[in-house]
Amino acid sequence: MAVRKKSGHGKDFSPIFLAFFLILSCGVFMALKVETDGIIRKKIPGSSIIYIPSGKYLKFATFGYSSLLADIIYVWAIQYYSDYNIPERFEYLDHIFSIISELDLHYLDPYDTGALIAAYEAQDLDLALKLLDKGLEKNPDQWFFPYTGGHYAQMIKKDQKLAQEYYKKAMEVKGAPDILRRLYADSLYKAMDYQSALQAWLEIYQTTTDERVKKIASNHLYRAKATIDIQNIKEAIEKFKQRFGRNPMDLSQLVKAGFLGSLPKDLDGKEYVYVPQTGEVEAPTIWWKR
Amino acid sequence: MKIGAIALNTFKEAIRDRILYLLFFFAAVCIIFSRILALLTVGDRVKIIKDVGLASLSLFGALMAILMGVGLVFKEIDKRTIHTLLVKPIHRYQFLLGKYFGLVLTLLVMLLGMSIIFLAVIFAHTFKLEWQLLVAILFIFFELCLVTSVALLFSCFSTPILSSLFSLSFYLIGHFSWGLETLIKKVKPGLGKTLAQLLYHFVPDLENFNFKMEVVQKLPIPPKIFLFSTLYGIFYTVFVLTLALLVFRKRDFI
Numbered sequence: 403m404a405v406r407k408k409s410g411h412g413k414d415f416s417p418i419f420l421a422f423f424l425i426l427s428c429g430v431f432m433a434l435k436v437e438t439d440g441i442i443r444k445k446i447p448g449s450s451i452i453y454i455p456s457g458k459y460l461k462f463a464t465f466g467y468s469s470l471l472a473d474i475i476y477v478w479a480i481q482y483y484s485d486y487n488i489p490e491r492f493e494y495l496d497h498i499f500s501i502i503s504e505l506d507l508h509y510l511d512p513y514d515t516g517a518l519i520a521a522y523e524a525q526d527l528d529l530a531l532k533l534l535d536k537g538l539e540k541n542p543d544q545w546f547f548p549y550t551g552g553h554y555a556q557m558i559k560k561d562q563k564l565a566q567e568y569y570k571k572a573m574e575v576k577g578a579p580d581i582l583r584r585l586y587a588d589s590l591y592k593a594m595d596y597q598s599a600l601q602a603w604l605e606i607y608q609t610t611t612d613e614r615v616k617k618i619a620s621n622h623l624y625r626a627k628a629t630i631d632i633q634n635i636k637e638a639i640e641k642f643k644q645r646f647g648r649n650p651m652d653l654s655q656l657v658k659a660g661f662l663g664s665l666p667k668d669l670d671g672k673e674y675v676y677v678p679q680t681g682e683v684e685a686p687t688i689w690w691k692r
Numbered sequence: 693m694k695i696g697a698i699a700l701n702t703f704k705e706a707i708r709d710r711i712l713y714l715l716f717f718f719a720a721v722c723i724i725f726s727r728i729l730a731l732l733t734v735g736d737r738v739k740i741i742k743d744v745g746l747a748s749l750s751l752f753g754a755l756m757a758i759l760m761g762v763g764l765v766f767k768e769i770d771k772r773t774i775h776t777l778l779v780k781p782i783h784r785y786q787f788l789l790g791k792y793f794g795l796v797l798t799l800l801v802m803l804l805g806m807s808i809i810f811l812a813v814i815f816a817h818t819f820k821l822e823w824q825l826l827v828a829i830l831f832i833f834f835e836l837c838l839v840t841s842v843a844l845l846f847s848c849f850s851t852p853i854l855s856s857l858f859s860l861s862f863y864l865i866g867h868f869s870w871g872l873e874t875l876i877k878k879v880k881p882g883l884g885k886t887l888a889q890l891l892y893h894f895v896p897d898l899e900n901f902n903f904k905m906e907v908v909q910k911l912p913i914p915p916k917i918f919l920f921s922t923l924y925g926i927f928y929t930v931f932v933l934t935l936a937l938l939v940f941r942k943r944d945f946i
Contacts, residue, residue: 415785420938427931432893434924438900441920444911481874 461505472506479512483519492524499533503540513537513547521554530554538571548572549582552589562593580615584622591626596633600626624669625689631666635674635683638662649681694782695790702764702794703801711759712802719752719806723813738817739908742825745810746904750832753803754863757836760798761843762855764791765940784941792844792933799836803829827918828907834925835901839863841929845936848943866898900924 415423461468479498483491499516502509513533521530531554537547552568555561569586572578587602603626607619635653638661642650645659653676656662667673672686706712726744730737765788768774777787807829814822842862846855872892879885900921906913 415937415941417938417941420934420941424931424934424938427927427934428894431924431927431931434920434927435893435897435900438897438917438920438924441914441917443914443917444906 460501464505468505469509472502472509472512475505476502476509476512476515480515483523492519492526495520495524495526496529496532500536503533503536507540510537510541510544510546514550517550517554521558527554527559543575543577545572545575545578545582548575549578549585552585556589556592562589565589566593580610580612584615584618587622591622591629596626596630600630620669621689621692624685624687624692627669628674628685628689631668632674632683632685634662634666635676636681639681639683643681649678651678652676653683694786695793698782698787698790699793699797702791703797706760706795706798707801709760712756712798715752715756715759716802716805719748720809722748722752723806723810727813727817738814741813741817742908743904745813746825746828746832746908749803749806749810749829750835750904752806753799753832753836754839756802757795757799757839758843758856758859758863761795761840762847762850762852762859764795764844765847766850766852766855769943785937788844788848788937788940789933792841795840795844796837799840800833803833803836824907824910827913828903831901831903831921834922835898838896838898838901838925838929838932841932841936845932845939848936848940862896863898866896867902869895869897870899896928897924 460471464471475498479502482488482498483495485491495516499512502512502516506512513536517530517533517537520526520533531551534547534551534554538544538551541547548568548571552565552572555568556565566586566589569582569589573582573586583602583606587599587606590602591599600623603619603622607616607623610616610619635656638656639649641661642656642659650656650659653662653665653674657665665673668685668687670687670692675684675686676682677684723745726741726748729744730740765774768777774787778784807826810829811821811825814825839859839862843855843859846858850858869892872888872895876885876888876892879888900917903913905911
């Protein structure tokens, strides 16, 4: 052992020996760290999070740092839900994002991100909408939540009525962008409420000052009107067929037979295209190509 | 022999410290309180008791190690009793190691006391002794040994308040160092990544001593990890104690 005399009290370790020992032990524990990292330990990621009480109660235990804790749990949650090696990670999605939102009611991102994860990753649209509803409830000035809800309802759930409700809520929020009125009108059309869609598009057309929006509204108006007209014409054709056992030769016969008051024309004043052999009626112009 | 005598003396001195009993009392309260907490849960109540119990052992043990460890050398310097000690034929390393082992012995006794209460609470629920919990407790002890060495290191050159803060930071860093791994994955290869990797391997990884979840959830533990974690603890402790010795031998007390 490398030793040297010191203070007359016998042998003591020399600084060189100590420095060498220091470097050696450092090298060994760093090598051991590599070894321990290489050993795969079975974990249950996120298992402890289920024991975190509701955010409402947790808030009292944060000593005024509830916002900070919300940030920490949110950052953790993003990492946790990005880990595809945890198949059961969505089990406590509701609980985790509820904790975050209760800790910081006005922290907007977690509602949105939580809903995104629920909708696309967990395939739990009800939960996504629940999170967005909570976001709007706590932040009534945020149009983005009902807008996202409408988008999910329309694109994932294919529920146009539900989408309509969300878009209506979103357009009623002060400061909501104009596009929401158009999305609402479009969802009315997709829900086959053509009269309401016509009214909504007409209102957009009459109130907008933007020429581009006016053009869009005009095209949609054309489509809505054409759909209503074609529907009426087809009903009249059906009645004609029932009475005469054949399709009318042309649409004017429907007026003559009293099934239509007058022959409807499209928004541009053109007549609808009728094929007597099949009884099909079409608009003379493709609506979005006008 | 000299180390043993100093260790025994340190142990006798430590067990007279009121703060030790205060922490012991709080740990016992927490372990017993876990029974009430378990009543509020739905599902496995014993799991909650085990989780809270082991966490209490670990947290209060670390507090004991830090709060007592930071005063080990500082008190001797502050009260100038170190002068009477060092004029005797005692080497500084013997003094330091004696202090260290004295506190480790104190912590061992305290941990045993807390473990008996903990196992008794578990026994009251399950009517069986769950020996596998001792694995988690043993590694909590190893962790406390390392934390004690860190507290001792800071005690050699700093005031108790600052040393407590530094030691507590060491404890927290040790339990959150895995976060660096995530950072390393996201950093582009280069000097920054190399430095981050070096730092990651250098900072303490106290999760190597954390078998609480595996034991409570009865998950299989690879046997190799016991050996490597123990060795890791020993070498890290040796490293910190050597550093403490280097600092301590430079101190001039006159």
